Amino acid sequence: MLLSSPGFWIKIFIAVQMVLLAAEFSPDISTNGDDAKYLILGQSLASGNGYHCIYEPASPVETQYPPLFPAFLGFFSLFGGEQLVPKIAVGIISGCMLLLLFYYLRSTFPRFALPVTLVTALSSSVASHSTVLLSEIPYLFASLGALMLLELYRRRGGTGVIFWAAAITAIAPAFIRTVGISFVAAWVISTILDKKYKQAAAHLVIFISATFLLRLTTSWNSPYIDQLFRRNSYNPELGFVTMPEMIGRIGMNLHEYLFGVLPQAMLGGSLPPNVSLVLSFGLMLLAGIGWVRNFALPTRFLSFYLLFYGGIICMWQTQWTSLRFIVPIVPFLIILALLGLETVIRFVLRIFSQGKESGFLKTGIIWSAAAVLALLNGCGQMRLLNENNALTADWINFYRCADWVRVNTPNNAIVVSRKPELFYLRAQRRGYVYPFSTNAEEVIGGLNKGEAQYCILDNFFWTGTTRHYLVPAIRKHPEMFRIVYSLTDPETYVLEIRK
Amino acid sequence: MKGMCFNKNASFYAVFFAVWAVFILVKYHGHRFEESPVPSAGLEQSMGAETNAEAPLQAKIAELRQKLVRATTNAQKSMILQDIGYAYANFFNVTENVLFRDSAVENMRRASTEEPGNGRLHYRLGKFYGAIGNQQQALEQYTLALRCDSTYVPAFTDAAACSYFGFNRNDDAKRYCNRALKLDNQAPLCHLILGLIDLDAKRIESGCENLKLEIAADESVMAKGNASPEVESIRFAASTAHYRLMRLYCSQVPDMALAREHLDGYLRFETDSTRKSAAIEAMKKRWGS
Numbered sequence: 001m002l003l004s005s006p007g008f009w010i011k012i013f014i015a016v017q018m019v020l021l022a023a024e025f026s027p028d029i030s031t032n033g034d035d036a037k038y039l040i041l042g043q044s045l046a047s048g049n050g051y052h053c054i055y056e057p058a059s060p061v062e063t064q065y066p067p068l069f070p071a072f073l074g075f076f077s078l079f080g081g082e083q084l085v086p087k088i089a090v091g092i093i094s095g096c097m098l099l100l101l102f103y104y105l106r107s108t109f110p111r112f113a114l115p116v117t118l119v120t121a122l123s124s125s126v127a128s129h130s131t132v133l134l135s136e137i138p139y140l141f142a143s144l145g146a147l148m149l150l151e152l153y154r155r156r157g158g159t160g161v162i163f164w165a166a167a168i169t170a171i172a173p174a175f176i177r178t179v180g181i182s183f184v185a186a187w188v189i190s191t192i193l194d195k196k197y198k199q200a201a202a203h204l205v206i207f208i209s210a211t212f213l214l215r216l217t218t219s220w221n222s223p224y225i226d227q228l229f230r231r232n233s234y235n236p237e238l239g240f241v242t243m244p245e246m247i248g249r250i251g252m253n254l255h256e257y258l259f260g261v262l263p264q265a266m267l268g269g270s271l272p273p274n275v276s277l278v279l280s281f282g283l284m285l286l287a288g289i290g291w292v293r294n295f296a297l298p299t300r301f302l303s304f305y306l307l308f309y310g311g312i313i314c315m316w317q318t319q320w321t322s323l324r325f326i327v328p329i330v331p332f333l334i335i336l337a338l339l340g341l342e343t344v345i346r347f348v349l350r351i352f353s354q355g356k357e358s359g360f361l362k363t364g365i366i367w368s369a370a371a372v373l374a375l376l377n378g379c380g381q382m383r384l385l386n387e388n389n390a391l392t393a394d395w396i397n398f399y400r401c402a403d404w405v406r407v408n409t410p411n412n413a414i415v416v417s418r419k420p421e422l423f424y425l426r427a428q429r430r431g432y433v434y435p436f437s438t439n440a441e442e443v444i445g446g447l448n449k450g451e452a453q454y455c456i457l458d459n460f461f462w463t464g465t466t467r468h469y470l471v472p473a474i475r476k477h478p479e480m481f482r483i484v485y486s487l488t489d490p491e492t493y494v495l496e497i498r499k
Numbered sequence: 500m501k502g503m504c505f506n507k508n509a510s511f512y513a514v515f516f517a518v519w520a521v522f523i524l525v526k527y528h529g530h531r532f533e534e535s536p537v538p539s540a541g542l543e544q545s546m547g548a549e550t551n552a553e554a555p556l557q558a559k560i561a562e563l564r565q566k567l568v569r570a571t572t573n574a575q576k577s578m579i580l581q582d583i584g585y586a587y588a589n590f591f592n593v594t595e596n597v598l599f600r601d602s603a604v605e606n607m608r609r610a611s612t613e614e615p616g617n618g619r620l621h622y623r624l625g626k627f628y629g630a631i632g633n634q635q636q637a638l639e640q641y642t643l644a645l646r647c648d649s650t651y652v653p654a655f656t657d658a659a660a661c662s663y664f665g666f667n668r669n670d671d672a673k674r675y676c677n678r679a680l681k682l683d684n685q686a687p688l689c690h691l692i693l694g695l696i697d698l699d700a701k702r703i704e705s706g707c708e709n710l711k712l713e714i715a716a717d718e719s720v721m722a723k724g725n726a727s728p729e730v731e732s733i734r735f736a737a738s739t740a741h742y743r744l745m746r747l748y749c750s751q752v753p754d755m756a757l758a759r760e761h762l763d764g765y766l767r768f769e770t771d772s773t774r775k776s777a778a779i780e781a782m783k784k785r786w787g788s
Binding site: 007011014015018021022025027028029082083084085087088091092095096099390391396399400402403406425426427428471474475476478479481482483486491495 | 511520533537557560
């Protein structure tokens with residue numbers, strides 16, 4: 001009796017997921033930089049300083065990241081423990097997301113509810129983003145929350161609490177990640193096609209009003225447009241893309257996502273590359289079939305959403321193509337893949353069984369496919385657990401320089417570095433990034449303009465910007481700098497800037 | 500609708516997530532990101548307080564930069580850039596600040612690109628590379644210098660020294676030495692390198708001959724008194740030749756008088772007192788007081 005209860009199994013899945021998350025949990029901030037920025041913005045909000053980049057000397061207003069996720073982190077940082085409590089909150093959100101996914105699927109695709117929840121619970125890509133301060137999991141949680149409310153509204157109708165709750169909650173993804181505008185667009189289109197015109201209008205009005213209010217209180221400038229059309233944000237001198245280049249970029253991103261990122265996201269990254277590629281291609285083919293079929297179902301929102309979402313991420317600069325962008329749609333891709341598989345099975349059964357459908361066979365195949373995906377992702381999780389997550393030597397030296405600066409410089413010292421957000425959290429000193437320019441005078445001008453007193457000459461393995469922009473400027477004016485602290489392997493320096 | 504209701508399980512999940520949170524909180528209680536230890540990667544060095552030693556450099560660089568702005572020809576520019584490079588190199592020698600080292604290289608490089616046909620600029624850059632221990636780049640610059648001027652003896656001798664001492668490329672070193680000696684039969688270091696190559700190949704007689712030729716050449720150049728820029732290499736060549744001969748006459752071709760003669764020669768050219776004492780000790784050990 002107990003074993004046949006889905007409620008029992010979902011508890012098991014969530015328990016397994018949370019145990020794995022506890023094993024993978026690290027109390028430190030990861031080195032990708034974005035989480036440090038989210039946390040600082042949250043701290044700024046929590047301390048009543050508004051939505052400002054308090055790690056920069058002038059504390060400018062934040063114009064890039066939407067405020068909902070930083071506000072979430074800021075709220076939890078009020079409970080102390082610096083980044084620890086916010087990180088725990090993200091982990092719990094991941095568990096809640098699984099719960100929402102299960103209940104959403106029970107009302108939309110009941111036959112997929114347990115298989116999809118199982119695969120998502122064991123998904124290594126979802127897990128790796130559940131123990132960091134990144135917005136992907138909260139974004140997915142908000143998306144599922146809105147979808148559940150949409151489903152409730154679709155069934156109940158009317159203009160009561162559920163109507164407004166759905167219309168309001170559906171703007172949350174766009175205020176967690178800017179790519180969430182794809183969610184808004186899909187919401188409007190799918191509700192119009194469902195002839196829920198009031199819902200579409202209410203949602204649009206709420207979204208526009210909230211955006212207007214946010215821009216009014218922060219800034220009308222958004223760096224996203226500039227970033228979208230730049231050839232390379234790390235080399236601004238290259239200028240902006242042309243239309244053929246944009247088409248080429250979309251093609252390159254599509255290729256990279258299909259053959260590089262998706263195999264890792266869907267199959268856990270534990271298979272040999274060629275096997276993974278073939279399996280992933282098959283999976284995407286099924287997802288494609290499911291995506292097309294889903295346009296004819298009441299859940300057509302998902303098809304529109306993935307179309308817009310995929311379009312946006314494929315337009316993004318190619319150096320930013322990564323697993324991060326896929327994580328918020330992993331469960332939806334699994335749903336569509338299973339829907340595609342079901343469509344194929346139904347088609348094959350109709351041909352070979354003269355129209356008689358075998359529900360048992362269909363369920364068996366779907367469960368087998370889900371079990372294979374879950375197993376592969378489980379192996380991926382094991383790999384994550386055994387992975388050496390120790391800092392690399394370049395980061396060790398960067399942090400050691402930050403430690404030296406914290407102990408040996410005045411509290412108000414301004415430090416130029418490649419990762420000022422992480423530097424701020426580690427060294428407790430404000431700072432900013434040097435200008436990305438090959439004109440040495442411009443770089444020196446940038447250091448002087450910001451009244452920086454120190455500068456970190458890093459030797460990061462993952463980026464060449466310091467070597468490309470800062471080092472030539474220092475070589476041109478070495479008399480302006482004095483080495484006050486140095487480390488070897490790799491060579492990393494704290495330089496004092498002479499006035 | 501029934502499927503979407505999870506109220507009855509809410510308390511279970513609330514307790515479960517609370518237990519999870521408490522477990523993590525207890526496990527990492529008191530953890531602070533800024534104080535979490537990072538392992539050691541490389542050697543560290545914290546510099547002392549700033550001194551005024553660099554003030555003259557700043558003045559000199561400023562002056563040279565002004566000159567550079569006024570320079571009209573590539574030759575003028577390259578000379579000024581080289582002077583800037585030398586200024587940085589001098590300060591690197593005094594302060595050991597690697598930023599000055601890199602700037603010295605950068606400016607000398609710019610000097611050589613400003614006037615690419617000037618072999619001396621390549622040669623001087625090569626000398627600086629050699630001084631900071633980058634033998635590969637040094638040899639490359641000597642080769643470039645020789646491409647610009649195939650009669651430039653110092654480039655031959657330094658390329659030979661670099662090939663022999665830096666890379667054990669005896670054939671290359673021999674070729675450079677022979678070319679240098681054809682142009683100047685008293686070119687310092689060349690006979691020494693040829694002698695050492697002979698000794699390495701157990702050609703004792705020819706090795707001794709070459710070492711003696713080196714000593715004779717060095718004595719002659721020193722006697723003329725016109726070798727001030729190369730005095731260090733002459734001292735090195737003469738002292739090494741005398742020392743190797745002394746060792747030969749102490750062991751493979753025993754002759755106390757000749758050994759003594761070369762010890763005296765060695766002591767004249769060697770400036771390091773520890774090495775001098777060691778040579779005297781070796782002599783005493785072999786022949787007694």
